Amino acid sequence: MTTDAEPDGFESWLRGRVPERGLRSKGASVLQVLLTQPRRVSYSSAAEAAELAGVNVATVSRTAQALGFSGWSDLQQELRARYLSSLSAPEVAAAQQTEGELGGASMRRDLESLALLTRRLDEQLLRTTAEAIAQSRRTVIVANGSYFSVGSALGHNVQLAGYEATVVHDDAELANAVSRIEPGDVLIAISFWRLYQSTVTAAQEAHDRGARVFALTDAASPALAAASEQILLIPAEGVAFFPSLVPGLAVAQAIAAQLSTVDPDRTRRSIEAAETQWSRFRLLHRQPRRD
Known part of the structure; x- marks a missing residue:
């Protein structure tokens, strides 16, 4: 994965969204999980991310908002896109770990993406x-x-x-x-x-x-x-x-x-x-x- 040393890297992008005043201690814990376990949290629910960070779900939502997103699902979608963009094609296929027939899974993923797009596109x-x-x-x-x-x-x-x-x-x-x-x-x-x-x-x-x-x-x-x-x-x-x-x-x-x-x-x-x-x-x- 890309590193903090790269100006176009995943970590630099995420840290660049932290407000100038910084994050409170619990918000910093959420940020640390995002930075250290991007693959896991990019596929996790808000509750699962909260458990990893040792905070409650409300803190996860507030941290997402502090980073400039409407909420966890908004942050998660871009987090996953950023994470996947740091991987090679074989690594992307491995990260997906999709079970069953890929044809049907592909159609379901597209429907989910269209629903997300409808909700968030201005x-x-x-x-x-x-x-x-x-x-x-x-x-x-x-x-x-x-x-x-x-x-x-x-x-x-x-x-x-x-x-x-x-x-x-x-x-x-x-x-x-x-x-x-x-x-x-x-x-x-x-x-x-x-x-x-x-x-x-x-x-x-x-x-x-x-x-x-x-x-x-x-x-x-x-x-x-x-x-x-x-x-x-x-x-x-x-x-x-x-x-x-x-x-x-x-x-x-x-x-x-x-x-x-x-x-x-x-x-x-x-x-x-x-x-x-x-x-x-x-x-x-x-x-x-x-x-």
């Missing part, structure tokens, strides 16, 4: 992101590896809604795209788990060039957080070697849906124009019935 973040896209000259969406599926879905729907968007997943193409970014542009960085360095670098460069940067991630690094205007925290824990993409896709769809309400006439005209071309290119197996 809809104002969706509105702010959508409005930034609508106001921008163009939007660059950065998404590497399997995360490209999230970026591709978002980019496709942003274009359908009538706005300029480019989805980039090749590093050379990304460098070229960033070189053309200007003030007033938007860059959306999509990355989970250990984060792609090229995505973080693109966010930093875009920020320095005056663009508005938004991040879709499960645990933003300090560098990504510093470059971003807003961070949409999305649970992405899977049951095997890799993170789940389902919650990220849900947020991408939510942003697109919100974007369609910013200028409904523009979006309607764009979709009608696209529909005309789909018909001319005979893209669809079933053509829409025309009156």
